[in-house]
Amino acid sequence: MSVMSAPYASKGSVSLGISTRLVFHSDEKRVSFPALNDTDKPLLFHGQVLTRDKLRFSPNFIVTPEVVHLQPGERKLAQVVQLNSQLPEDRESLFYLRGHFIPAAAESENGAGIGLSTSYVLTMKMFYRPAKLKDDYDAIDDVTHELDFKLNEKTLKVINKSAYFLTLNSLRSEKAEIPVPNEVSMIDPFGHVEIPLADPDIRSITWTLLNDGGFATKPLTQDL
Structure with a gap:
């Protein structure tokens, strides 16, 4: 099984979100983002929020649903949900949203063995923006x-x-x-x-x- 890693993928593949970044406003408690399967095979999507060093799962957020079934050409929404707000209130905090797109079923060749399949791992920045900061689209x-x-x-x-x-x-x-x-x-x-x-x-x-x-x-x- 091969793995592709990138901030986003082009048509004919998969995509995560609608930009290269996701902004989580603290007073919203949850934010939605799209996961798109633009391949010709069914995929399972699983999302995670990682700490800044990308080495650990963040205790501050989860992604729900835990598993999303995506048929070829299908686009569905998942959500990042805030578990606790123990984060600085005077500045943004940085996390990473990682999406795993996994083949729904491994194919076999001539009925023997497991054929080659491709999993996609996409990562994008997620900025936690406290309510004290301007949350308009043009804040930056x-x-x-x-x-x-x-x-x-x-x-x-x-x-x-x-x-x-x-x-x-x-x-x-x-x-x-x-x-x-x-x-x-x-x-x-x-x-x-x-x-x-x-x-x-x-x-x-x-x-x-x-x-x-x-x-x-x-x-x-x-x-x-």
Whole structure:
């Protein structure tokens, strides 16, 4: 059995959610998301919420129903349900929603042995957003300006002054695009990251973020 892992899958496969991220508003207690089987075989879907390190199941959430039967081409809703609210109230918390799409029945070849089947494992970010924070769809768009940039020799320090996880979508100087390593593209609430610069002789930074829908925000520019 082979396993495919990705944030989402294209047509002819499976998909989880409608974006690359899921926002869980604390006052909702539960949030729905779609699971789609766009293959030609029946699948079983099982969802889990993992801690930030992806090594443990979160004690804060469960996914229900425990198992969802998906016929070829079928799309059904599952839910993330909050079990307890013992999470920070002054900033977002990060989790991961993982979906397992498993063949409903293993096929055999010529009646002998188990044939090759494919399971899909899809993972997406899930942000827990406390009620004290703005829960509008454009919340991230409205805090794009709360990034601050400082030159530090051959690195660019990116400071997040907001209570949200902010993910860089694009970054450029007045000269050229600045590559952002994947491991530092998301900045914790009230945290910072450092990005190496091939050319530290720059005067301004223009950036966009990914909003709740997974789309780019409007570009902003800061002089250094």
